[in-house]
Amino acid sequence: xxxxxxxxxxxxxxxxxxxxxxxxxxxxxxxxxxxxxxxxxxxxxxxxxxxxxxxxxxxxxxxxxxxxxxxxxxxxxxxxxxxxxxxxxxxxxxxxxxxxxxxxxxxxxxxxxxxxxxxxxxxxxxxxxxxxxxxxxxxxxxxxxxxxxxxxxxxxxxxxxxxxxxxxxxxxxxxxxxxxxxxxxxxxxxxxxxxxxxxxxxxxxxxxxxxxxxxxxxxxxxxxxxxxxxxxxxxxxxxxxxxxxxxxxxxxxxxxxxxxxxxxxxxxxxxxxxxxxxxxxxxxxxxxxxxxxxxxxxxxxxxxxxxxxxxxxxxxxxxxxxxxxxxxxxxxxxxxxxxxxxxxxxxxxxxxxxxxxxxxxxxxx
Amino acid sequence: xxxxxxxxxxxxxxxxxxxxxxxxxxxxxxxxxxxxxxxxxxxxxxxxxxxxxxxxxxxxxxxxxxxxxxxxxxxxxxxxxxxxxxxxxxxxxxxxxxxxxxxxxxxxxxxxxxxxxxxxxxxxxxxxxxxxxxxxxxxxxxxxxxxxxxxxxxxxxxxxxxxxxxxxxxxxxxxxxxxxxxxxxxxxxxxxxxxxxxxxxxxxxxxxxxxxxxxxxxxxxxxxxxxxxxxxxxxxxxxxxxxxxxxxxxxxxxxxxxxxxxxxxxxxxxxxxxxxxxxxxxxxxxxxxxxxxxxx
Ligand SMILES: Nc1ncnc2c1ncn2[C@@H]1O[C@H](COP(=O)(O)OP(=O)(O)O)[C@@H](O)[C@H]1O
Ligand SMILES: [Mg+2]
Numbered sequence: 001x002x003x004x005x006x007x008x009x010x011x012x013x014x015x016x017x018x019x020x021x022x023x024x025x026x027x028x029x030x031x032x033x034x035x036x037x038x039x040x041x042x043x044x045x046x047x048x049x050x051x052x053x054x055x056x057x058x059x060x061x062x063x064x065x066x067x068x069x070x071x072x073x074x075x076x077x078x079x080x081x082x083x084x085x086x087x088x089x090x091x092x093x094x095x096x097x098x099x100x101x102x103x104x105x106x107x108x109x110x111x112x113x114x115x116x117x118x119x120x121x122x123x124x125x126x127x128x129x130x131x132x133x134x135x136x137x138x139x140x141x142x143x144x145x146x147x148x149x150x151x152x153x154x155x156x157x158x159x160x161x162x163x164x165x166x167x168x169x170x171x172x173x174x175x176x177x178x179x180x181x182x183x184x185x186x187x188x189x190x191x192x193x194x195x196x197x198x199x200x201x202x203x204x205x206x207x208x209x210x211x212x213x214x215x216x217x218x219x220x221x222x223x224x225x226x227x228x229x230x231x232x233x234x235x236x237x238x239x240x241x242x243x244x245x246x247x248x249x250x251x252x253x254x255x256x257x258x259x260x261x262x263x264x265x266x267x268x269x270x271x272x273x274x275x276x277x278x279x280x281x282x283x284x285x286x287x288x289x290x291x292x293x294x295x296x297x298x299x300x301x302x303x304x305x306x307x308x309x310x311x312x313x314x315x316x317x318x319x320x321x322x323x324x325x326x327x328x329x330x331x332x333x334x335x336x337x338x339x340x341x342x343x344x345x346x347x348x349x350x351x352x353x354x355x356x357x358x359x360x361x362x363x364x365x
Numbered sequence: 366x367x368x369x370x371x372x373x374x375x376x377x378x379x380x381x382x383x384x385x386x387x388x389x390x391x392x393x394x395x396x397x398x399x400x401x402x403x404x405x406x407x408x409x410x411x412x413x414x415x416x417x418x419x420x421x422x423x424x425x426x427x428x429x430x431x432x433x434x435x436x437x438x439x440x441x442x443x444x445x446x447x448x449x450x451x452x453x454x455x456x457x458x459x460x461x462x463x464x465x466x467x468x469x470x471x472x473x474x475x476x477x478x479x480x481x482x483x484x485x486x487x488x489x490x491x492x493x494x495x496x497x498x499x500x501x502x503x504x505x506x507x508x509x510x511x512x513x514x515x516x517x518x519x520x521x522x523x524x525x526x527x528x529x530x531x532x533x534x535x536x537x538x539x540x541x542x543x544x545x546x547x548x549x550x551x552x553x554x555x556x557x558x559x560x561x562x563x564x565x566x567x568x569x570x571x572x573x574x575x576x577x578x579x580x581x582x583x584x585x586x587x588x589x590x591x592x593x594x595x596x597x598x599x600x601x602x603x604x605x606x607x608x609x610x611x612x613x614x615x616x617x618x619x620x621x622x623x624x625x626x627x628x629x630x631x632x633x634x635x636x637x638x639x640x641x642x643x644x645x646x647x648x649x650x651x652x653x654x655x656x657x658x659x660x661x
Binding site for chain 1: 550552553555556557558559560561562563566571574575
């Protein structure tokens, strides 16, 4: 196993920058998820690490070695592809054996390792089949098996679960996590699904538009998103972002809505708002931190219910507030009807405040 | 499936009948086309086993009273001059067609792969330049190529034909194979390279085997083109011992105008390699033409 360091990594296609000055360190044995919307440069970043794409500028270290100019075969990595990329003409056995054959291992050694891997992944009975005779989930396992049969320094995975159905995805999620714990493997895992990143990874690197937005533990990213993009990308339903305007009355800073109401702030939040370069502030709140009231209570603001989605455990309500849509979760016994007038109360300790121009989270010095 | 089968007849009898009308029209048309293509071949075969006298008989017999293999014996007999010529032409054709096929595959496979996988300056221009040749009828190039071949001293060599046939066959071969490579996910090669293969090994060990149907189709196509070609072979070669089958048969039998069974027997034997090749490999040929076209 080895650590991986990306330093000011840039990849351009013509004048288009697919990856922009990305720097991050993946420690030995760490599971890092590279997460972001489609087209944000995740695959490109992974391919740079794999050596499938040439670096425009910057450095990639695997272990303590700069690998920029090494062929993929010399980087001691294994990769699991979104479409599995199993060799269609080879049996499962030969698919697993291929990386070992390429490394010129002895036949009996290959046989032993292939059978070990097959046993670990519980697919000994599939060894003679061709990939097209396997279900999606089985193909996924073979792809995983082909990666782990070689015991590489780093595992790279590009959306390995996104072609599976929802149930299998949840199951494989825990299996891969388990596999990471057992092997103490260094894993870079690409996904567009923030839930996968949050549930599986030690750290998540959120990307957007080729830029690394935030790199931290899922808990930190969830609790302290650095900007509006990360705030709305991580968490489901998404964090609600409500555009408001700061104004000061009687020495107290409040946030006012174009709808006429205003929201009082805690002293700490006041300091945050005062530090902004603009008076246009965006208030962010996660669904679970907003209280829904059927009548006005002190500190609450008026909103209008829009959709109501009971899911059994909780009911998700969407409401219009100051021109934005707000997600709220309530207990199933709260009866709300669409178009009903409701009042929302924000938890001052858990709201997020953003500068609407820089879109960065505001800090209280 | 079963649900559809149960409900369809009740709901739409009229529509079913109209479709049947079309289907029968299509079948009749196909039968007509089949007769149109197959009858001359039947005629060729039947004439080839007639005696010279029976071949000239009127009204003609579809099947001879006294079938004979005399024409075939004569053609395949290395002791007599007719047989010697025929066998030599056959051999010449085999050499030229095989050389064309082998070279065509050797050039088309890497060329198609490069057009499919790599982005390089002038890629589109080159690709269409390759196809440009096919926009003109072959005879247009007859005189220029003859002059060119004379200038480089290739007139009266089989090399002149091989070169010419390559320029005819390669564009389609490259086009067809490129479609094939386009449909092979690039991740397969990437996986192979990560698994320890060099770029070249990834191509040879993983991609090439997957494109076998395409390569076989390309080979058949080149072979048939070269095997049947007449005009260039007629123009570029003048020495009797070099002639290929199409020219040889024509020239030889214009001197023996009455030997129709001999002519038909030679024609039949000329078609044997192509038919055998096609029958053996048609599975791949069909797969090449359909897979290259549609698969994701
Ligand atoms: N070979 C290429 N040539 C040009 N643009 C590319 C190439 N590969 C990727 N891109 C562009 O780079 C961006 C990032 O792509 P990618 O890394 O595949 O995104 P994702 O985060 O969905 O994996 C996309 O806008 C894509 O169109
Ligand atoms: Mg991707």
